[in-house]
Amino acid sequence: MVKIVTDILKLKIPRDLTEASLSGAGLSIVAALAMVFLFGMELSEYLSVTTSTSVIVDKSSDGDFLRIDFNFSFPALSCEFASVDVSDVLGTNRLNLTKTVRKFTIDSNLRPTGYEFQSRPATNVIKHDEKVDEESLEGAFVFTSDNFDKYAHQFPITAVNFYAPWCYWSQRLRPSWEKAAKIIRERYDPEMDGRIFLGKVDCTQEADLCRRHHIQGYPSIRIFRKGSDIRSDHGHHEHESYYGDRDTDSLVQTMENLIASLPSESQKLALEDKLNVENAKRAAPSAGGCRIEGYVRVKKVPGNLIVSARSDAHSFDASQMNMSHVVHHLSFGRKLTPRAMSDLKRLIPYIGNSHDRLNGLSFINERDLGANITEYLLLIAGCIDLHASMEHYLQIVKTEVITRKDYQLVEEYEYTAHSSVAHSLHIPVARFHLELSPMQVLITEQQKSFSHFITNVCAIIGGVFTVAGIAESILHNTIRLMKKVELGKNF
Template sequence: MPTLAQMALSWRKIKHDLNAELTEGTITGSIISIVTGVLMVYLIIAQIFAWRALNSETSVVLDHYSHMKTGKDNLLQINFNFTFNHLSCEYASVDAANFMGTHDAGISSRVTKVHLDKNGRQLGMHKERKDMKHTVDETPHEGESKLVTITAGDFDKNRFEHEIMVVNFYTPWCHWCQKLEPVWEKSAQKFAQAHPDDSRLVLAKVDCTSDKAESLCTKYHIDAFPSIMVFRKDDPLDKDHEKYHGERSIDAIVSWAEHLMKQVNLQAPKSRVVDKEQDGEKESHNGVGCMVAGMLQVQRAPGSIILQAVSAGHEFNWATMDVSHTVNHLSFGPFLSETAWVVMPPDIAQAVGSLDDKKFVSEERTPTVWEHYVKVVKNVVELPRSWGIAPVEAHGYVVHTNKVQRYAEVPTARINYDILPIIVHVKTSRESNYHFLTKLCAIVGGVFTVSGIFAAMVEGGIASLTHKESIGKLG
């Protein structure tokens, strides 16, 4: 029987041999160790990203409109911003209609208009004027007419003969043009009497139905009658020209012309927009386009927003009216906070402004109606509780656009909207910490176990091949 000392020496020898075997380095073992380490690092990093990522669960439920118990919550806010490059703010109108065709269906509204030049630059806010005053004077003027009749052939000649030329573009069939004709004649006569032998400023007229002048009216985009425009000798040929929209009376027109005459005499600073009476009511403007922006409160029912030219003192040539437009923004519901935009899923954020920055261009001299059909869906995004942020409500929409070209149609941009009775509920969450730690342990243990099994298989295979080669069985 071995002694205690012999047993200790025997155990020391076994341990030494075992350590040598376990720590013996091989090329195969090194490769497996490197691959195992890389794989473990990759899996741990991937698991950390998965732990930090948001998981979402989407469900679609019916909107039972329980909020309709209060009248205030029965309304839907519509936010819009449109740019019309060829529609003046003087004529641009915004109307709301419901599915029964009732106009002025907006419960409340806040609409602003900004004058734009032909390059889309903002010139200033548009201020709605009081009802335009018209002088009814059907008595013919006496004496020689002081109006200059202009055609396309002699327009440039007349323009450079005078410092300022104030031109009335009209059509004989226009009711308002017929009212203005005697007033315009007498205004020219009165101004000429005040400035005899002085032709630096003249009042003129152009008949847009005449074959000799039709091209001139087309060149200057005259689609509202009457249109009174100012042409200055020193203006570039492509300059946006000032338009008069003040009171249509002899005294008002002559007084406005006198103010322009002071500019010619250098008694008043040159200005392209005249506020003669310094009362904030400008008698003219030089905007050819308009940016229309605002907010409407409408009932939660199918309806439409109608943008077109409307005027109580003009008649329009619908064949030349151009409602080409850019939808800078269109959304439904309250404005979203910056936080809401950050936390909202990208697909919902994109649907909130599906029409944003879209352009719609009409063909020249073709009456065009742009119909934008919008289906509105309410989205509710529920965020993780740990964030401490209330659920985000956003109204997304899908849109289909149709272009109608018929000469019987009034050129219009129309938003037809329908609110679907469903709610898309998105619940977001993050993986819990104990799930993360459990998976982390599983990765570490699993990689070591699998790599050990694989290493044993490889080492066993190599040992078997080596043994067969040593006894000559590999051929």
């Protein structure tokens, strides 16, 4: 032990480590700056997050159903007939969903024109007269573009049947409407009484008049009230639509109740009968467009989300249907919490922007046209003949990100979209074909451990110190050698 201590005391510290020099001071400063720089780089790498990506079989935590949130605007589809349907390859076929879907009337510029459109309640098959009385087939007044405004403002109540001669439902309504008009005219002579007036409009002959009142399905029974039918800034009459039974007795009773409602609203309520007129009449759409928003739940199998014009008691002219639309929002999966949404914004570089690929895009039924308001006006005005469906093919894949914050799981559905125009003989629709992938992408955030960070910091300090020592030793010995050479020359 004594020998070891003696050997240590005999150790001699190199002179280059004990002698101060200007070069040594400069080298020390450079070494210190190098340590600080490398430490900063290591700290930045420690605080940064790396990701690893893998593809696995879909093990979704949200079950066997997928939620679809949407917000579409159809400038030329009336809320009166707009229907949201879903179907899939397993045989599911749900029509006219209303529980989670809301509709708002809009004008051709996509601006809202009123309150939420209330869909009529589900009813049984509408009743018609079984027997046709040929003698009563001419009882309703024929309206034209020239005389419509005159009579609509002349009588307190004007009921109009907008029809098309080729329509099956218009043909079934015709005898009942004509007979009811004849009965009402005999009871309430327009010249003597003047409280109510019944008429009809042939939409194949008066296309402009029907378009002005946003008639998209035949027959459409509209009720105009004097004093409330003033044209608004959007160019329409305030009026109601009748959705009740179409037999003669029901029509006559409805007209009687309308007449009874003229003195006061209280009398109207007192005279309503079992026909439940309030359920049969609802405000008609004040514009020809509709904004549809809400959500649906579908099975995770190939299927379709369809927006179309649908009615069990109306006919549609396919050549006049225009399914041009704007996709304001379309997303899949559960709605994210605010915390998950903040993480999603941070994780956008990992998952991309394909989760909202269609958002804000416009689709019209003519390849040569762009998507602006002027072209919408041309389409709605009937200057372009459209008989086509808009088809969207969506391939959907789920992406899960396991974050480093308490192992939080962020779920997002990404999709690719391809759109096209499909011509057919059927009623045009806007169809979203859904193809869900059985695989999912799993992205895991990874961060270096603190022990790895400390080890690298120690390695930086030791490495820089060693390199600086070697450099100082070489520099010091070089200077000494040069001094010796100079001394040798002098002697």
